[in-house]
Amino acid sequence: MTADTLALNNALVYDYLQRFVQEELHTNGFTEACVALSGGLDSAVVLKLAVDALGSDHVHAMFLPYSASSDESRRDARTVFEFCGIPWQELDISGMADAYLALQPGMDRLRTGNLLARLRMAVIFDQSKKEDALVVGTSNKSELLVGYSTWYGDMACAIMPLGDLYKTQVRSLAHHVGLPRQVIAKPPSADLWAGQTDEGEIGVSYETLDRILYLLVDQRCSSAEVAAEGFELDLVRRVEHKILASQFKRVSPPVAKLSQRTVGIDFLYPRDWRK
């Protein structure tokens, strides 16, 4: 596999994604977008995209820190707000989170992380109601495929413009739109505890992960064929397992079919259904 297999024509992609954001909002009767900003790369690209697509007056972004969030995240979030020309908005979710955490002593990191992601979801969806806006999601293809995201947490949104771009492709797009270097260069992190990084948790670099995913998913290779491209078979199998284990997050919950026409099975209308 050549190194540039994942390379994209960023100008073409960015043009296309702006139009996607515009049309998905406008055909559904919206002019406003809400974005939850973390200080990380994906939400920074989404915010820039939304601003370029809709105009800064139509984008409502909010930084939603918890008391354990790093100062670096706040600093980078501020930089991104300034870069996009959006007024700073911050809502600290510590009070909401701690009220529940106090009732559930001994919660582990995973449960806590999921709780924080779902509280942020609750806040940004409420904000979207206030602003008559749609929530623009920040998930990328790498995390969607390995399930490194919280179901009904950070995955919850109205549209997902980066959902078909691997993390390394999002990074390349970030360079293209000129995001501040500090945001692009820092190690991706869910920022749930000090020193946490995605790559530490998933156990592989995004460069490697994305190439394995590309071969497994886009090229439909078997794990043996991927290994033959120079990846450790154990690692490839672990990635494959992550894809399988997270399938439930990528589909709507199954409905038990009883009638002639069942929502989710044979009541089939496009999302952009206009009558």
Add this chain to the structure above:
Amino acid sequence: MTYTVALAQVNPACGDLEANVKMHVSQAEDALEAGASLIVFPELSLTGYALKDQTLDIMRPVDCPEFARLRELSRHIAICAGFVEQGDDGIPYNSAFFMDAGEVRHVHRKMYLPTHGMFEELRFLGRGKQLSVFDTRFGRTGIVICRDLFHPLEVSTMAALGVELLLAPSAMPARGFGGEKLAIEQTVGLALGSASTFLGMFVVYVNRVGFDDGLGFYGGSALSDPIGGITVLAPRFEAVQVLGAVDVAHVARHRYQLPIRREEDLAIVRHALDTRRDS
């Protein structure tokens, strides 16, 4: 004879027949004003593409009252547009009509309905079973809808039946963003080049723009001339109407210079097909 063709690279509203008819009327009036004799719209231009169960509600016979205004307009400009046809058999088809002089001159039913990956056409629509070859004031004309264009046997057969003007209404989703051009643009370029270069046809390829449920249609409508190559190329992603000139003399001149059609011996093909019937 030289005439002007309008390529209406539009973004239909999914499931809104009334709004789309209005848009067609306005596009046809613009084309008429610009001096066009023929206007070609994309696949399913009157209905939108990702209809799913809206198919049942939106299908119409071609002589339905909703299209009366377009039939009327066709007294002044020939119109090729896409719709969900309710056949006499009650089946919905992915069709394109050709109206001229106030009449429906032809209806083509898409023959090859992609049903794989992102496509699910056969889940909702019936399959057309006939090549569309018919005579118009523009010469012998054929219609292929989107995937039909990728079937060289059919396009070659249409050439063998004398088609000089191939209308190719399409709804091709963008994919393959790695290069200067989209991967799908290169594929379409091959089909257009092959029809014009080897079969000596004009091809009017009209692809839609806009998004239906995450599928983004890329536009890039083109007029492919047997002598001039791609003489008109509409931009990617933009809703736009572009005009092209068709000099019908180019067909005979090209076929004289590169006499592939003259060389063609259909008896060879017929014999091969007859003797390989078992395969």
